[in-house]
Amino acid sequence: MEFSTKQIAEMLGGSVEGNPDLKLKNFNKIESAGPDALTFLSNPKYAHFLYSTQAGAVLVANDFVPEHEVSTTLIRVENPYAALAQLMRMADALLNTHPCGIEQPSFIAEGVEIAPDCYVGAFAYVGPGAHIAPGVKIYPQAYVGRGVSIGANTIIYPGAKIYHGCRIGANCIIHAGAVIGADGFGFAPEPDGTYSKIPQLGIVEIADNVEIGANTTIDRATMGHTSVGKGTKLDNLIQVAHNVEIGQNTVMASQSGIAGSAKIGSNCMIGGQVGIAGHITIGNKVNIGAQSGIHATTPDGQTIMGYPAINARQWMRNSAYVNRISELFQRVTTLEKNCKK
Numbered sequence: 375m376e377f378s379t380k381q382i383a384e385m386l387g388g389s390v391e392g393n394p395d396l397k398l399k400n401f402n403k404i405e406s407a408g409p410d411a412l413t414f415l416s417n418p419k420y421a422h423f424l425y426s427t428q429a430g431a432v433l434v435a436n437d438f439v440p441e442h443e444v445s446t447t448l449i450r451v452e453n454p455y456a457a458l459a460q461l462m463r464m465a466d467a468l469l470n471t472h473p474c475g476i477e478q479p480s481f482i483a484e485g486v487e488i489a490p491d492c493y494v495g496a497f498a499y500v501g502p503g504a505h506i507a508p509g510v511k512i513y514p515q516a517y518v519g520r521g522v523s524i525g526a527n528t529i530i531y532p533g534a535k536i537y538h539g540c541r542i543g544a545n546c547i548i549h550a551g552a553v554i555g556a557d558g559f560g561f562a563p564e565p566d567g568t569y570s571k572i573p574q575l576g577i578v579e580i581a582d583n584v585e586i587g588a589n590t591t592i593d594r595a596t597m598g599h600t601s602v603g604k605g606t607k608l609d610n611l612i613q614v615a616h617n618v619e620i621g622q623n624t625v626m627a628s629q630s631g632i633a634g635s636a637k638i639g640s641n642c643m644i645g646g647q648v649g650i651a652g653h654i655t656i657g658n659k660v661n662i663g664a665q666s667g668i669h670a671t672t673p674d675g676q677t678i679m680g681y682p683a684i685n686a687r688q689w690m691r692n693s694a695y696v697n698r699i700s701e702l703f704q705r706v707t708t709l710e711k712n713c714k715k
Contacts, residue, residue, distance in 0.1 A: 661686075
C-alpha cells in the first residue's frame with residue numbers, strides 16, 4: 375500500500391504544504407514515525423514533536439500555525455484525528471479482508487441459510503432457527519444459539535457466545551470472548567437462607583453499528599429486553615446487567631459495570647472502572663470520569679466524577695483539599711499548643 379501526499383490530501387479534501395509527490399506506506403505515532411509514515415497532530419501538548427519528527431507527513435488542522443520551522447510535509451484538513459481515522463478505515467478495508475465460505479468442521483443447523491458471502495469458521499456453531507444475514511462473518515469457535523438473529527455484515531470474532539433468541543443488528547463487531555445473553559443475576563432469598571434462581575426469560579437486543587469489546591458481557595433480561603442503542607461502543611471487560619438500556623452513540627471504557635434496570639442515555643462518555651447503580655437513569659450527553667460511582671439519577675449534560683459522583687469541578691476542588699489535610703492538621707495542632715501557653 376503506497377499513496378502520495380497529494381493523493382491522501384485529495385481523499386480527505388485537504389491541502390498539501392510541502393512535497394506533494396512524497397510516497398507514504400504506513401502510519402505511526404508522531405514521536406516515532408519514519409520518512410515513509412503518515413502521522414497526525416490534534417492535541418496541542420504533542421505539538422513540540424512536530425519540530426523533531428522524522429515522519430514523512432503530518433496531518434494538521436487548517437488553522438494550525440507552527441511556532442518554528444517545520445521540515446516535514448503538512449497535510450492540512452479540518453479535523454486531523456477524524457481524517458486519520460478515515461484513512462485507517464480505508465487501509466483496514468484494503469489490508470484485512472475477511473474470508474468467505476464455510477470451514478469444516480463446523481455445525482450449521484438444518485434450515486439455516488448462509489449466503490455465499492458469509493463466513494463460518496472451523497468449530498463454530500450456528501443453532502436451529504438462527505437468521506444469518508448476508509455478509510456476516512462468524513469466526514472459529516464462536517457460538518450462535520437457537521433463534522439468534524444477526525444483521526448484515528456483522529462480524530463475530532473467535533470464541534464469542536450469543537445465547538438463544540438474542541438479536542444483533544447490522545454492521546456490528548462482537549470481539550473475542552464476548553458473551554451476549556447469559557442469564558441476568560436474579561435470585562430470590564428463601565426463608566432458610568438459600569437463594570432460588572429466577573429464570574431469565576428475556577433477550578438482548580443490539581442495534582446497528584455497535585461494537586462490543588473482548589470479554590464484555592451483556593446479560594439477557596429477566597423479562598423484556600436488555601438493549602444497546604445504535605452506534606454505541608463498549609470497550610473490553612464491561613458488565614451490562616439484565617434489563618439495562620443504553621442509548622445511541624454512547625461510549626464506555628473498560629472495566630465499567632452497569633447494574634440491573636439502569637437506563638443510560640445517548641451520546642454519553644463513560645470512563646474506565648465506573649460503577650452505575652441499578653434502577654437509576656443517566657441522561658443524554660453525560661460525561662463520567664474514571665473510577666466514579668453513580669448512585670443517583672443524573673440529568674442531561676452533566677460532567678461528573680468521584681465516589682459518590684458529584685460535579686467534576688467540585689470533585690477536583692475537594693481532592694485538592696484532601697491533599698492538604700496533613701498540612702491543615704499540623705496547623706491546628708500548632709494553634710492548640712499556642713493557645714495552651
